[in-house]
Amino acid sequence: MKINNIPYRTIWPTADGAVEIIDQTRLPHEFVTVRLESMRDAEFAIRSMQVRGAPLIGVAAAYGVALSMKHHATDAALKATCDMLAKARPTAVNLSWAVERMRALLLPLQACERADAAWLEAGRIAEQDVKINQAIGRHGREHIQVIHLEKGDTVNILTHCNAGWLATVDWGTALAPVYTAFEAGIPLHVWVDETRPRNQGASLTAWELAQHGIPHTVIVDNAGGHLMQHGLVDMVIVGCDRVTAHGDVCNKIGTYLKALAAFDNGVPFYVAMPISTLDLTLLDGVLEIPIEEREQEEVTHVSGLCDDGQVRRVRLTPEGSKAANYGFDVTPARLVTGLITERGVVAANTAAILAALAD
Numbered sequence: 084m085k086i087n088n089i090p091y092r093t094i095w096p097t098a099d100g101a102v103e104i105i106d107q108t109r110l111p112h113e114f115v116t117v118r119l120e121s122m123r124d125a126e127f128a129i130r131s132m133q134v135r136g137a138p139l140i141g142v143a144a145a146y147g148v149a150l151s152m153k154h155h156a157t158d159a160a161l162k163a164t165c166d167m168l169a170k171a172r173p174t175a176v177n178l179s180w181a182v183e184r185m186r187a188l189l190l191p192l193q194a195c196e197r198a199d200a201a202w203l204e205a206g207r208i209a210e211q212d213v214k215i216n217q218a219i220g221r222h223g224r225e226h227i228q229v230i231h232l233e234k235g236d237t238v239n240i241l242t243h244c245n246a247g248w249l250a251t252v253d254w255g256t257a258l259a260p261v262y263t264a265f266e267a268g269i270p271l272h273v274w275v276d277e278t279r280p281r282n283q284g285a286s287l288t289a290w291e292l293a294q295h296g297i298p299h300t301v302i303v304d305n306a307g308g309h310l311m312q313h314g315l316v317d318m319v320i321v322g323c324d325r326v327t328a329h330g331d332v333c334n335k336i337g338t339y340l341k342a343l344a345a346f347d348n349g350v351p352f353y354v355a356m357p358i359s360t361l362d363l364t365l366l367d368g369v370l371e372i373p374i375e376e377r378e379q380e381e382v383t384h385v386s387g388l389c390d391d392g393q394v395r396r397v398r399l400t401p402e403g404s405k406a407a408n409y410g411f412d413v414t415p416a417r418l419v420t421g422l423i424t425e426r427g428v429v430a431a432n433t434a435a436i437l438a439a440l441a442d
């Protein structure tokens with residue numbers, strides 16, 4: 084998407100065989116790109132959330148495998164590389180999906196063939212992500228258009244966390260329908276959940292929507308239910324990190340509470356997801372999906388831009404207070420109106436999911 088009218092992606096290969104990323108830990112106050120030259124650089128970028136978002140961490144891991152094969156391409160090196168990258172973050176299935184796709188492609192090859200093959204495959208995964216997200220955008224736009232025609236006015240969409248182009252290679256998942264509808268001239272406005280504790284909404288979603296000129300309002304995470312009670316939300320669209328065979332959806336912490344409020348107020352609750360986010364080995368998301376727990380400091384401290392133009396980090400909580408930092412929660416399928424995939428909008432149930440896969 085565009086930054087100051089210049090087209091960007093979140094990750095791209097360089098002419099000299101490295102990879103560059105937008106460092107998302109520096110946004111929205113600083114736009115910084117980082118060069119990745121090794122698997123360890125890629126692993127750090129994923130673990131530290133310089134790159135984040137389920138599809139994007141999968142692509143970053145794929146390039147991490149490719150960077151590793153440039154240096155060491157033995158069976159042992161391939162195993163160590165895939166195992167280390169797959170552990171960088173536990174919840175988004177796209178990470179393990181991408182790593183296992185690279186492992187399956189490279190293992191049968193001669194060591195001398197692996198670097199080139201890995202580089203090409205990582206590029207294919209990146210290009211496929213863009214096309215998948217464009218298709219999600221087209222399918223989701225249709226639902227925004229229906230609401231606009233019924234309402235005859237601006238469509239108010241609430242989203243949680245960041246599932247925009249910054250969470251993917253380009254276009255995003257939950258925000259792909261927003262960008263596509265906006266480009267089609269459908270009047271819309273986005274309520275942006277700040278999304279504590281890392282504020283992906285306030286820092287990333289708001290930034291990318293502003294760069295694209297899309298009307299939006301940042302709200303505290305706890306305001307969504309109030310807005311829905313007062314008819315100020317026409318639909319909710321969120322991203323996801325893993326979806327089970329039953330249609331249970333794992334996404335950023337706080338998503339489940341939005342789904343409950345939407346269900347209670349009759350607001351359609353959509354989940355945008357590439358088919359690669361499905362994990363058919365799991366049924367009950369609440370019981371089976373691993374939930375990442377991150378460091379307390381993400382809750383006890385916050386960073387921001389001071390009046391003197393410096394970005395500083397401050398403590399929010401008393402020294403002695405502990406903090407729990409659960410990164411994700413699971414929304415049961417019964418609260419999901421539909422899964423917006425690249426193959427169309429699918430009901431959140433096993434039969435519909437399997438039928439979509441069979442298409």
Ligand SMILES: CSC[C@H]1O[C@H](OP(=O)(O)O)[C@H](O)[C@@H]1O
Pocket residue numbers: 135136137138243244245246247250251255256257283321322323324334335336410
């Ligand atoms: C399109 S996937 C976006 C998904 O990933 C985010 O998690 P994180 O920022 O921790 O990587 C969040 O769950 C988003 O919904």
